[in-house]
Amino acid sequence: MNWHEIGSIEDIPARGARCVTTPQGRIGVFRTADNEIYAMEDHCPHRGGPLSQGIVHGASVTCPLHNWVFSLETGMALGADEGSVKTMPVQVVDGRILLGFERPLMAAE
Amino acid sequence: MTEKLVIIGNGMAPGRMLEHLLEAAPDRYGITIFNAEPRVNYDRIMLSPVLSGEKSFEEIVIHGDGWYVANNIMLYKGHKIVAIDREAKTVTSDHGVTEPYDKLMIATGSVPFIIPVPGNDLPGVLTYRDLDDVNAMLLAAQSRQTAVVIGGGLLGLEAAAGLKERGMEVTVLHVMPTLMERQLDPAAGYLLQRAVEARGIKVVTRANTKQIVGNGKVEGVELDDGTIIPATLVVMAVGIRPNVTLAKEAGLTVNRGIVTDDRMRTLDPDIFALGECAEVGGHVYGLVAPLYQMARVAAAALAETGEDLFAHADTPTKLKVTGIDLYSVGDFADGDDREEIVLRDAAAGVYKRVVLKDDRIIGTVLFGETTDGAWFTDLQKKQTDVSQMRDTLIFGQAFQGGASADPLAAVAALADDAEICGCNGVCKSKIVSTITSRGLTTLDDVRAHTKASASCGTCTGLVEKLMQLSLGDSYNPAAVQPMCSCTELGHDEVRRLIKAKGLKTIPAVMQELEWKTSCGCAKCRPALNYYLVADWPDEYADDYQSRFINERVHANIQKDGTYSVVPRMWGGVTSSKELRAIANVVDKFAIPTVKVTGGQRIDMLGIKKEDLPAVWADLGQAGFVSGHAYAKGLRTVKTCVGSDWCRFGTRDSTGLGIRIEKFMWGSWTPAKVKMAVSGCPRNCAEATCKDVGVICVDSGFEIHFAGAAGLDIKGTEVLGLVKTEDEALEAIVALTQMYREQARYLERIYKWAKRIGYDEVRRQVLDDVERRKAYYDRFVYSQQFAQVDPWSQRVSGKDKHEFQPMAALSLQQAAE
Ligand code: SRM
């Protein structure tokens, strides 16, 4: 796992989210009311809505485009909708947030 | 190695088949689907609610894109298979993709039948089969002109009802003497015709179409007898034909449909057929229940799990037109060897007929009262001898065995395997056991978990009764609709308690009112935030995390994640300076689209989120403020030119519109609010379909309210006539404040006013002077906190985090 620091927990409003741009696509980083941090691809499987701009409630987020709801823990769509978003490993160390990438963020040589 | 399964067609039958297959043998096949329609799997039978506006397309999608990704299924959308090579075991699409298969499933559905008359290919002649047809009809319906539907069967009537709902004048032409003659006897056909006509749809029976007339596009339909019925839209719904061309060309046996054995296998053991294109046991089908049975059977055959065989059964027909209840199943033609039992209630418009042969039910027709349909069908399926209950049979299940006429008892008495939801083949015991084992308490949950009542919805009543039986007193469908699943309380109750208990934060509301979730959901949070903003304008701190993205970033999100920006253009009036400023912004930020909106102002579309503050800064320099095109708040006040220029204008309508807009902008409301002021009754500003409208007349200002021109069309109600501009403003502001304090979140003025009564509104804001003044004062008080331009606030740095990514990881940085 390749860990990259992206900022501090205070950079994200509680029950809110921010996004991070990476060479592997945009990642949404979410902070719940009880300060858990989650990360997943910022791309709704329905029509590509930017999930980091949805409403965060409990450990889930509602997509801003057509209201699908996803679990932040598993990335699975909740309720009757079917689909899933790829989640990403996150660590919080001393209030700093680290995102884990399986592949190194390097251009192929 | 996994075998390769290729499916041609992505309709309802293969959609269901895949669910069974993935459950039984998830990894057995690598699956590829080709679908000529450029979309995912959706519930075709719900196209009628989409046409009438009761549902959106999103709501009828069965498997969204994510489902295919999650299940590793390759779906080619918009690829039509043009050839099957059985020798090489490949299929080829019209885009040139060739795919090998081990097993092939043909599920090409049906094609609508087009009657061979001159003019049948004119633009404006449509069929009714897929979403494109619905969209084309909706486009045509915008003209609100006349439509002719050819065909008085299920599809034709649903199309007619939908088009009527959308504001068209509709005529149904039917070649037979009564409607739906294949499913209804003449008596029920008559009642149906009456019910259809009662909605303002014209019905012409025995109508033989000679040709469709028109020059370059449809202008009308000519009948055999020379009558011409004018039409700008013609929908042909005269029947369907199994879509068998591909199978025929591949050398498979084809009668009416592609012939299969009772495991859905064609003569080629590696090729299956499924759905409306298949013919099994000499039958072809046009309703989903038997197709879903095929789906089960075919999945079992592919997974090699079971010995399921397809068996014919009659499927009940129901019409999905709200307010028309009909049910028919089986064979109900008259005959010497048959007896019938009939019950009529003229006043109530009820007709019931059960046809018996050898003391067994072989057919049922019900109109106006259809709750016993499932019970009759069950008796028919089981071939029960009904001679013992012959006298009371027609009164329905509740009257059998001495039980009282209690509809609940009737449902309780249904056998465990009685089918409740025909569309999805769900029986009683399955619903009851799911309710108990999963502890379901709402209809939505039952739909999500059992699929019962989730398709056409006609069995909703039965499902609710089962819920009542399983849950007892704890299920009360008549109770107030809760705001969302986080609470039992309805909107009105929550609003009342916020005031009564003095609750001033979202956590306070959730704690005191015993919310069932920790921090609400995307339905209740925005509603609560609004109620608190409206009730405590000076004390409540707006909770941005409870606002939808549009209201958080003060722009409208677009489908690609960019934004649109609409500055205020007071009363629709602009100037060369403003236009120049807009032109400069458009050039500077390379804004792809500039559009004049339906609300008399200019929309700049396709702006990157990061650019928003800079765009606003430039607009702000030129004096623009936010147009709140994204807000549940005051949107536009449209005006006409009025007495300043117009030779008919009685007063300065432009001036009054601008005055209202400048006075009221920035206020949050339960749903959006749009207004207009016209200078005379010619009403060029269209004030009589707005939330609030003013028509200037010689004697003063006629104030209108509760109009609608979006999802619903409704002319306004008159609030009253006032003499001066000041009085007009006071009344309008008071009305808006009353609405702000009382309505439910997302409820437009026309719905709210209808619910509480137009007279009540007049009484509180016109007749009761003191109340009016109090409303007015409260509005004015709250405006001092609301009338702040959100754009300039953000230009000065507010909510900066909203507009920038938190971090941007790049390759170089990662390489360190
Ligand atoms: C831009 C505009 C279309 C245009 O190009 O002309 C527009 C665009 C949208 N309308 Fe509209 N409506 C626009 C005028 C209208 C009008 C005409 C009018 O205002 O005179 C109506 C009918 C009048 C009415 O409101 O009843 C209208 C009835 C709707 C409705 C149906 C509302 C209803 O309750 O019936 C919706 C859906 C909703 O609000 O839930 C809607 C929703 C939308 C949304 C917000 C859809 C969405 O959720 O993304 C669109 C946002 C596009 C964007 O990002 O700008 N729009 N919309 C118009 C903006 C006017 C403005 O200057 O602010």
Ligand SMILES: Cc1cc2nc3c(=O)[nH]c(=O)nc-3n(C[C@H](O)[C@H](O)[C@H](O)COP(=O)(O)OP(=O)(O)OC[C@H]3O[C@@H](n4cnc5c(N)ncnc54)[C@H](O)[C@@H]3O)c2cc1C
């Ligand atoms: C408006 C409407 C209302 C209805 N109401 C009801 C109802 O209330 N109750 C009920 O039981 N039934 C109803 N039906 C019927 C029901 O929808 C159909 O029986 C069912 O959808 C048929 O499913 P299918 O999978 O066989 O075919 P379809 O759902 O028609 O799917 C066939 C698919 O195959 C695709 N296709 C065709 N040829 C090719 C090719 N060569 N290559 C690739 N793809 C191809 C087509 O594009 C299509 O998407 C209704 C139908 C309509 C149109």
Ligand code: SF4
């Ligand atoms: S702008 Fe309005 S009418 Fe046009 S597509 Fe969007 S919501 Fe529909």
Ligand code: FES
């Ligand atoms: S794009 Fe996310 S719900 Fe449609």
